Amino acid sequence: MTDTVLEVSELSKSFRRRPVVDQCSFSLPRGSITALVGSNGAGKTTLMSMIVGLLHADAGEVTVLGHSVDDRGIAPGLSYLAQHKPLFARFSIAEMLRFGRDTNDRWDDAYANRIVEEAGLDQRTKIKRLSPGQRTRIAIALVLGRLPEIVLLDEPLADLDPVARRAVAQLLMSDAADRGTTIVLSSHVLADLVDVADRLLLLRSGRMQLNGNTEDIVNEHYVVRGTTSAPDGEIVGVIGGTSVIRGPRPDSTVLPATLDDVVLAHLSGVE
Numbered sequence: 001m002t003d004t005v006l007e008v009s010e011l012s013k014s015f016r017r018r019p020v021v022d023q024c025s026f027s028l029p030r031g032s033i034t035a036l037v038g039s040n041g042a043g044k045t046t047l048m049s050m051i052v053g054l055l056h057a058d059a060g061e062v063t064v065l066g067h068s069v070d071d072r073g074i075a076p077g078l079s080y081l082a083q084h085k086p087l088f089a090r091f092s093i094a095e096m097l098r099f100g101r102d103t104n105d106r107w108d109d110a111y112a113n114r115i116v117e118e119a120g121l122d123q124r125t126k127i128k129r130l131s132p133g134q135r136t137r138i139a140i141a142l143v144l145g146r147l148p149e150i151v152l153l154d155e156p157l158a159d160l161d162p163v164a165r166r167a168v169a170q171l172l173m174s175d176a177a178d179r180g181t182t183i184v185l186s187s188h189v190l191a192d193l194v195d196v197a198d199r200l201l202l203l204r205s206g207r208m209q210l211n212g213n214t215e216d217i218v219n220e221h222y223v224v225r226g227t228t229s230a231p232d233g234e235i236v237g238v239i240g241g242t243s244v245i246r247g248p249r250p251d252s253t254v255l256p257a258t259l260d261d262v263v264l265a266h267l268s269g270v271e
C-alpha cells in the first residue's frame, strides 16, 4: 500500500475575487520528489503557503502526515523554504547553524555541518557576505538539518550555478532515498528539476493541469507535425508547428513526446 504523506483536496484561493489557486487536488507518496512547475504568477507560492499553513485557504483541505492543516503555522514534520530564503544577515554561518540547533527539537548537527562543508564554505563567514547561491546552500542545510519528513522548497535552485545545482539536486535525491523524505520543489523552469523529480505537478493559471508520475505523464502524450487533427486524443498545445496530443500513441511511427514537449505544450495551450 502506498504511504501517502501529503494530501491536498479541492484547495482554492482568490485574491480580490480573482482565483489564484483553483480547486487543486493531489496526493504525494512518502519518499517522492515532486516538481511543482508553472509560469510566473501561476500560483505556486500561494499553493505552497496554504500547504504549510501560512495562508488560509478559501476552500478545500490539506492533510499532512495524517493531520489536517489549519492556519496556525507549519505542521510538525514539515519544513518549508520560502523563495526569499530567510537567514540572519549579521550572523556567521556557524551562528546560523547554532540557531538551527537551538531552535529545533529534532536536529542533526553533523548532517547540517556536512552540507555546509560540502559547499566549501568557511563557517566564520557572515551570511551578508555570501552570494545568493551560497545562501541557498545554508538555507538548505538548515531545512534538512531538522530531519523533516516533508520538505517544500520554493524555487530553491534558481540562484545556483550548474555545478551547485547538481550538488543540491544530488543532496535532495540522497535525502529522499536514504531517509524517505518527501520533497516538493517549485520552479518556473522544468529544466531545473527534470533530473531530480519523479513526479510532476503542473499549474496553469491556478489549475492543476498535470499531476502524476513523470514517466506516466510522458507516456500519455505523443507529438505530430502540424495542427490539423488529433485522431486519438486532444491537442493540448502547439510548439513550433508540432502538436502535442494527450491520448494513446496510435502506432510506433508516431513520435513519442518528451517531458519538455508535454510541459511546454500544457503551459502554452492551444490558441
Ligand SMILES: Nc1ncnc2c1ncn2[C@@H]1O[C@H](COP(=O)(O)OP(=O)(O)OP(=O)(O)O)[C@@H](O)[C@H]1O
Pocket (backbone or CB within 6 Å): 015, 016, 020, 038, 039, 040, 041, 042, 043, 044, 045, 046, 047, 187, 188
Ligand atoms: N497577497 C496577495 N494579494 C494579492 N495578490 C496576490 C497575493 N499573493 C499573490 N498574489 C497574486 O497571485 C498570483 C499568483 O502568485 P504566486 O506568487 O502564487 O505565483 P508563483 O507561481 O509562485 O509565481 P513566481 O514563479 O513568479 O514566483 C499572482 O498574480 C500574484 O500577483
